[in-house]
Amino acid sequence: MLLTGTLQERETYVPTGNIVNQLIGRPGMKSIEPTIKANDAPxxxxxxxxxxxxxxxxxxxxxxxxxxxxxxxxxxxxxxxxxxxxPSKDELAASYLRHYDLEFWERFDEAVNAHPGDPRAQIVAFLTRVGKRTQRPDYRGCGMTNAAVEYPEHGHPARVVSEANKQELRRRLRAMAAAMGAGDAETLGDGLLLLIEGAYISGQLFGAGGPAQSVARNADLLIEASLKK
Amino acid sequence: MLLTGTLQERETYVPTGNIVNQLIGRPGMKSIEPTIKANDAPxxxxxxxxxxxxxxxxxxxxxxxxxxxxxxxxxxxxxxxxxxxxPSKDELAASYLRHYDLEFWERFDEAVNAHPGDPRAQIVAFLTRVGKRTQRPDYRGCGMTNAAVEYPEHGHPARVVSEANKQELRRRLRAMAAAMGAGDAETLGDGLLLLIEGAYISGQLFGAGGPAQSVARNADLLIEASLKK
DNA sequence: CTATCATGTTACTGACCGGTACGTTGCAGG
DNA sequence: CCTGCAACGTACCGGTCAGTAACATGATAG
Structure with missing residues (x-):
């Protein structure tokens, strides 16, 4: 007789231990300066x-x-x-991802600011840099994506940060696709997101010389096709 | 003083325990019928x-x-x-992936056989089915891809199976791109692979209504653009 | 001088990790 | 019936997991 079904599956995250600390601040890290004093000493x-x-x-x-x-x-x-x-290892992981989120948008905005008013060039610039990074020998993909794979449970602190980052990325890509004048901006924005995620994964799967090196070229091709429609 | 660097990093897989069994058969699972007898009893x-x-x-x-x-x-x-x-949990995981590999190529070849001599239709058919699967509530992406994310170590039994599967997929996609008559078949094949991997990941990240639902449409667009060049 | 604060030290918990030595069961062939 | 073997279970291993209790140290600030 199979025992499957007799045990609950737990698909939603339930925090463990240290309940007090978990409530004193969403960032998961206690504030560095509780009182306003000379900020020289951290x-x-x-x-x-x-x-x-x-x-x-x-x-x-x-x-x-x-x-x-x-x-x-x-x-x-x-x-x-x-x-x-x-408060916990899970919250430490979430803190790691929050830092990753900041760095990510720095890189993204850097490419955006390099080509003001030209979303297509912004995308290509960003993906050119992504494509280059994927060729480095120690490349390990996107920390957000990897965390979501490691923690499929809904509500896990790490996954929450990861999902928020990806939602925002999707929103911005769709907006940029619309700004390009694409007929179906939602589809183009989503297509670019698929290429990006594919590059993250392929970069760590294939290493140097893998498919991720062509992400910028393929994105440009996809944009080309989407604008002509 | 930082202790980093004093410990070896271990980037290649080293098997543990049960050395004898690990040598008696690469598949990792002992053969069911060692001697030829009546095959009625499993x-x-x-x-x-x-x-x-x-x-x-x-x-x-x-x-x-x-x-x-x-x-x-x-x-x-x-x-x-x-x-x-x-022989070990790692080899059990590898066995799981070998089974996954078989199922994967079954699905792939099903789409291929449905459109003989028409690689573009084959791709679109396969990706239409992938796009649909990604919308199911329990979708968890590609077992191969997930395993590679979980085990970045080179040489890990699970990762070895995963990498072999992806290499073969890349080979076939590039061949199909060439059969379509694409000017740059390598780039198109790799672009399709990026879209596929992106769909696997986005499917489990966004759930239903996510970018993965448009993978077939975007692939067709990309093919369109690649053939016109 | 003393109160406070960040940090270190030591030791511990219960649960779980992958893996194994060894005994038990049941069935087939002589 | 008895032997022998293959399949399986009981009980255990040392190690690691995340997390905590209780106390000591050292610096800083009033």
Missing amino acids: PPRAAERILQVARDLFYRQGIRAIGVDEIVRRAGVTKPSLYRSF | PPRAAERILQVARDLFYRQGIRAIGVDEIVRRAGVTKPSLYRSF
Whole structure:
């Protein structure tokens, strides 16, 4: 007799442990300056080191693959220090992704600002840079995408950040497609998103010389075809 | 002082435990019929149940997220039964992916055989079905792609299967692009691969109504643009 | 001098990880 | 009936998982 079905599946995230800290601030990291004093001294230097090490390890190896013990060991701190600054490992992962989100939009806006009023050139510029990054030997794809793959559970802190980032990206791509004058801007915007996600994945799957190197060219081709319709 | 650099990074897979069994057969699963006798009795019914449960759980929750204990419990067997049929959890994951590979090419060839001599229609047919599958509520993307994200280590048994599948897919897509008469068949084939991978990821990221629903339309647009050049 | 704060130290929890030594069951062939 | 083997289960291994309790240290600021 199969036992399947007798156990609940848990498709939504349920937080564990440290309930108090989890409520004192959505960012998941306690504010650095609770009182307004001379801002020369950044007291919680442990939190910074932890986050820095976690970002590196989570991106390169994956979140599930890295334990908190390894993080604190490499950061040269101890476990209680981690749990004083972050409510849980899941929230630490979310903090990593929030930082990733900031860096992502910096890169994106850099390409946008380089070609004011020319969304097509903005897209091509952005994807040219993405295509180049995917060819680097240590390329590991998009931290957001990878996190969503690692945590399919709805409501998981890491996944929430990831989904928000992708929703916003979709919104902006569709807006840019509309600004290009595409007949079906939704389809073109979504097509560009598919190419981008494909580049992230193919970059880490194939390594240098993989399909991701042609993402800018293919995007330009797709734009071309979408504008002529 | 930072401790980074004092520890080796381990970027290549090193198998653990059960060295003997790991050598007796690449498929990772011991042959069901070692001697030629009446093939009516399929003795190791445990192995089949294990693989069946593992396939379901690995696909839906991810490989790292599922422990061997949960697999054997749901399969109604015990752990030694698992390790009699599979050298390790990693090899069980590889077996899951080998089965996934078979199913994948079945679906692919089904679309190909539906439109003999018309590679463009073959692609569109395949991607129409992919686009539909991505809209199902329990869609979890491509098992191959997900496994590669979960195991970035070169040489990991699961990743090896995944990489081989993607290499072959790339080869076939480029061949089909050439058969269409595309000026730059390599670029078109790679562009189609990017769209496909993007659909796999976006399907599980956005759920129903996401960008993946337009993958067939975008692929057709891209083909259109590539043939006119 | 003392109160406060960030951090470190040590030790621990219960659950789970992948994997294994060894005993038990049941069935087929002589 | 007995033997032998194949399939399976019981009970356990050391290690790691995320997370916590209790206390010590060192600096800073009033």
